[in-house]
Amino acid sequence: MLFNAISPQTVGKILGWHANCTVALAKEKAYVKSLAELAEQLPQRLETQLPRAATIADIDAYFDSCRAELDLAATLFLIANTEARIRKDAAARKHPHANAFASRLQLVFKGYSEEWQVPLYQGGILEEWIAFARQIPGLIAVDRHVTRIGAFKNILQLRHWVAHGRHWSMPSSAFVPEAIATLIGDLTDTLAYLAASGGVQPFPN
């Protein structure tokens, strides 16, 4: 499937898919509006989606909601792909003796029977990256790198929101795929830079 690869290129594929779906949704909205202009009935597949005798405002509201769901889906795919990349890298990087960072990651993984159970924060993988950054000699703008790593924690909240049935409010501005992709790009650029600056195994970016 389109997004199966745990690689940097998948971000572009997700954004491309999102852009294509957005165009398709806009065309469908225009088509449904043209039906209203001509007083035509809806196709059967839309009969349960729109109110009866739907107005232009009803059509706009429905397709705006569809667009928001599409944005959320793309955002979740981006988050999942990024998390997989971080986990895959950490699993390959951990080693009891290679270097101090690798051995700390080895300890983080200890006690978990499944690699996916290893936390990213709260004593997890990304917090080890933060600790690693703080001890790289001569690293400039340490706080900026730490902020970029910490920012990913905020967007992980979207996953929790969906998983828990969306039962608290979340603004749709929280899941603009292009903005999320930029934040993810900042994160992975930072991890690649830290790996290079700290003289450890490169982070694939």
Next chain:
Amino acid sequence: MANEDETKNRFLQKIKEMQEKQGPNVDWAARRDWWIGKVDALIADIQAWMKPYVDQGLMQIQPDRISIAEQYIGSYSISCAAITVGGATITIRPVATVVVGGFGRIDMESDRGRVLLVLSGSDGQQSLEDKMAGAHWYVVEPDKKTRYAPLTESAFIQLVSDLLGLSDER
């Protein structure tokens, strides 16, 4: 000179494409006026149907006007009404003329529920003008996939009865 002709031809092609993208060529001003007239006529019919009850002092009908803003058409003023029986009120409020499956929609609403009155053309008519010429009012239940039922005087009386909760009483 050749370049100028080319520029003009390209421009002509582009504005033709832009025009086609606008979709069907509907005279929206005429459509608005026709819709306003249809609603006026329906309100007049409703007043005529309910006149026996109004004359006996059992019911009041208050005609009024509201402003509607619609895409393609802009803002316009249109008739509406309220039927009052005892302490209960049924509002009869036009919603829009550009609707899916019809040429306009009126919402009839009370504390007990809502029913749609949809102005729709008959199936089988091909052109928009023919559909408009043959358009009639239909009763549509908003939450059920029932067929459109023609609006008649007796159907309207049943609607009023339902919206007043009189149909529930045995």
